[in-house]
Amino acid sequence: MAATISEAEIRQVVSQVLNRIQTTPATSWDSTQYGGRKLIGIYEDMNEAIKAAETGYRAIRSMSVEERERIITEIRKRTREEAPIMAELGVAETGMGRVDHKRAKHLLVADKTPGTEDVVSAAKTGDNGLTLVEMAPFGVVGAITPSTNPSETVICNSIGMIAAGNGVVFNPHPNAIASSNYAVDLVNRACKAAGGPDVLVCSMKKPTMESAAIMQSHPSVRLLVCTGGPGVVRAVLSSGKKAIGAGAGNPPVIVDDTADIAKAGKDIIDGCTFDNNLPCIAEKEVFAFRNIADELISVMLRNGAYQINANQAKQLADVVLVSKTDKNGKTKMTVSRDCVGRDADVLLSKIGINVSKDIRCIICETDFDHPFVQEELMMPILPIVRVDSIDQAIELACKAEHGNRHTAHMHSKNIDHLSRFAKAVETTIFVKNAPSYAGIGFGGEGHTTFTIAGPTGEGITSARSFTRQRRCVMADSFRII
Ligand code: NAD
Numbered sequence: 001m002a003a004t005i006s007e008a009e010i011r012q013v014v015s016q017v018l019n020r021i022q023t024t025p026a027t028s029w030d031s032t033q034y035g036g037r038k039l040i041g042i043y044e045d046m047n048e049a050i051k052a053a054e055t056g057y058r059a060i061r062s063m064s065v066e067e068r069e070r071i072i073t074e075i076r077k078r079t080r081e082e083a084p085i086m087a088e089l090g091v092a093e094t095g096m097g098r099v100d101h102k103r104a105k106h107l108l109v110a111d112k113t114p115g116t117e118d119v120v121s122a123a124k125t126g127d128n129g130l131t132l133v134e135m136a137p138f139g140v141v142g143a144i145t146p147s148t149n150p151s152e153t154v155i156c157n158s159i160g161m162i163a164a165g166n167g168v169v170f171n172p173h174p175n176a177i178a179s180s181n182y183a184v185d186l187v188n189r190a191c192k193a194a195g196g197p198d199v200l201v202c203s204m205k206k207p208t209m210e211s212a213a214i215m216q217s218h219p220s221v222r223l224l225v226c227t228g229g230p231g232v233v234r235a236v237l238s239s240g241k242k243a244i245g246a247g248a249g250n251p252p253v254i255v256d257d258t259a260d261i262a263k264a265g266k267d268i269i270d271g272c273t274f275d276n277n278l279p280c281i282a283e284k285e286v287f288a289f290r291n292i293a294d295e296l297i298s299v300m301l302r303n304g305a306y307q308i309n310a311n312q313a314k315q316l317a318d319v320v321l322v323s324k325t326d327k328n329g330k331t332k333m334t335v336s337r338d339c340v341g342r343d344a345d346v347l348l349s350k351i352g353i354n355v356s357k358d359i360r361c362i363i364c365e366t367d368f369d370h371p372f373v374q375e376e377l378m379m380p381i382l383p384i385v386r387v388d389s390i391d392q393a394i395e396l397a398c399k400a401e402h403g404n405r406h407t408a409h410m411h412s413k414n415i416d417h418l419s420r421f422a423k424a425v426e427t428t429i430f431v432k433n434a435p436s437y438a439g440i441g442f443g444g445e446g447h448t449t450f451t452i453a454g455p456t457g458e459g460i461t462s463a464r465s466f467t468r469q470r471r472c473v474m475a476d477s478f479r480i481i
Helices: 007-023 046-061 065-094 099-112 150-163 174-193 209-217 230-237 261-277 290-302 310-320 344-349 390-401 415-425 436-440
Strands: 122-126 129-137 140-145 167-172 201-204 221-227 243-246 252-255 285-289 305-307 321-325 331-335 361-365 381-387 407-411 429-432 467-475
Touching (some): 046 140, 046 201, 046 209, 065 099, 065 150, 099 150, 099 261, 150 167, 150 174, 150 201, 167 209, 174 201, 209 221, 209 230, 230 243, 252 261, 252 390, 252 415, 261 290, 261 361, 261 381, 261 407, 285 290, 290 361, 290 381, 310 321, 310 344, 310 361, 390 415, 407 415, 415 429, 429 436
Parallel strands (some): 140 167, 167 201, 221 243, 305 361, 407 429
Antiparallel strands (some): 122 129, 321 331
């Protein structure tokens, strides 16, 4: 009988987490145990982790699809039950995001990540007989995960990769290691409870660039899946292995003068503030037609936004962006890690503005060149640029997206405008007249993922993305007509 966690136990662990929020600095999180329970599948050595994931993979190879689906069902169940713990833990460990939104993200992963039904075979018959094409596992998948959606990505990746028949080794973001390893342990507990191997997904006690390098070059790791910023995506794409890269975005929103402005203003604030703007799909800058901009701003102000002036925007930019010199001696602006994913009132307090917790978004009018438009802030700060025409709106929005081809949004009832922007921006996700999260199945149709693979083209990844095609040919027979 599968061991499940009771509500009383969940409450006890949540209260332990809350105690730790006050007492534990982020750097000293223990990535090998939680509430005194040793986490399953956590290794000190990457080679050992890969070996364990390979053993797990061999064990599920001999299981039926139905048995594999039982593991997935158990992962979904435990994710729903333990979503409150993972939400608290994620915010406590990283200092980023909002507990209620992180809980919603875990429930979304549990409910809308496709399982084994996503892996389908194809058959071709003709004069020369029957050919089957099946979607086979790669074996061991090596996955790199971000700090912004840590346990959500580990669980979402695990469901898809296990549904496809793989074992997994994770090299999670070092700043979110306790949250990521909690999720690894959850997947292994679910796997064992559903009759699978003791360890199917593995992670590191202390992930480093070196452990990532071992993972990338290890012969047993046949597929790399990387969710993160441009640096890490570049690293895995140059590994010489088959790699799926899910990289950075900077999603623009266009609002034209045919839009339902009351809905557009609310939708944009809802999307932009979801988990304090951590999702890579969240609205990052607005291009509003000049004749509706005032109305749009007043709707936003009624929906939890606080407007700052140009001077205050400059002060805030000096706080949330820092200059960093890379290894080639080149200096560039980058976001301050102390500000990413923080609440709007906390960011405002850094420039001496005190507002209530009801304020969830900071808005400001800027020109196109402002760093708030150009940088992927991942904070609830939303610059608004006034535009005079759809041509100008599309041109500037495409430039602000920086060719990431990740996500873009538009509020309009003009079909020509919608079609023109969608074609010009070429993003993996294009959301019309809804908050950004509709694009990952939250209030919109379609499955969810936290690994949106624009650069390598898999798009909204799911189990089938983690398979390789194999063909079996029976020449001249097995037709039934
Ligand atoms: P990050 O780029 O700082 O880190 C991602 C992971 O890569 C971490 O595990 C990190 O330790 C590791 N890493 C970094 N450089 C590496 C290298 N050269 N070799 C090996 N590993 C390396 O990402 P983050 O700050 O946690 O996440 C935010 C970024 O990720 C944003 O740019 C966001 O848009 C993007 N993101 C994209 C998606 C998507 O689905 N496309 C999803 C979430 C986040």
